Amino acid sequence: GIWYSPFLVHDLDGDGRAEVAAKVGEGDPRDADGRVTSGPEWVAVLDGLTGRERCRAPWPDREGFGTGQAGYNHASRNQLAVAYLDGTTPCLVTLRGTYTVMKAEAWQLLDGTLAPLWRYNSDEGGRRLRGQGAHFTHVVDVDADGRDELVLGSVVLDDTGVPLWSTGLGHPDHAYVGDLDPQRPGLEIYY
Numbered sequence: 001g002i003w004y005s006p007f008l009v010h011d012l013d014g015d016g017r018a019e020v021a022a023k024v025g026e027g028d029p030r031d032a033d034g035r036v037t038s039g040p041e042w043v044a045v046l047d048g049l050t051g052r053e054r055c056r057a058p059w060p061d062r063e064g065f066g067t068g069q070a071g072y073n074h075a076s077r078n079q080l081a082v083a084y085l086d087g088t089t090p091c092l093v094t095l096r097g098t099y100t101v102m103k104a105e106a107w108q109l110l111d112g113t114l115a116p117l118w119r120y121n122s123d124e125g126g127r128r129l130r131g132q133g134a135h136f137t138h139v140v141d142v143d144a145d146g147r148d149e150l151v152l153g154s155v156v157l158d159d160t161g162v163p164l165w166s167t168g169l170g171h172p173d174h175a176y177v178g179d180l181d182p183q184r185p186g187l188e189i190y191y
């Protein structure tokens with residue numbers, strides 16, 4: 001399902017052809033009860049024409065989500081996004097977590113490899129950032145600087161991966177970003 005195996009299609013290297021980016025593992029990583037609780041995980045970039053793997057990088061790890069069913073549920077929320085973090089280059093952002101810890105890692109496809117750009121871990125920001133994640137990632141230039149930010153629920157990350165702001169109101173199920181009130185200049189966010 002989407003929480004376990006997100007994928008997207010986008011021209012990540014600017015050659016006019018789309019690549020496929022996907023969260024992958026090896027073999028059948030399921031435990032006896034059908035859950036995936038261990039084993040390596042990656043984001044892989046596949047050639048869109050042939051399906052051949054071009055490169056891979058580690059997926060955000062399972063550390064810090066707790067144990068038991070709750071820890072498994074929290075660590076099993078995975079997302080994938082494309083953001084123009086410098087305003088011109090498509091970058092992959094891999095995400096893990098929603099309800100407690102949320103991790104995000106940005107990568108750029110460069111010379112046939114995924115080059116790391118930044119990492120974010122909500123636990124490093126304390127209560128203001130922990131538990132603010134949602135079931136979506138919106139990529140939008142919220143501060144009109146020409147570079148994309150990431151709306152991760154009640155927290156927004158700047159193009160550098162540094163938190164721009166947080167409502168501190170916790171996990172929202174849905175949010176919409178746009179010029180929702182045409183009487184006001186700029187964008188609004190509806191939770």
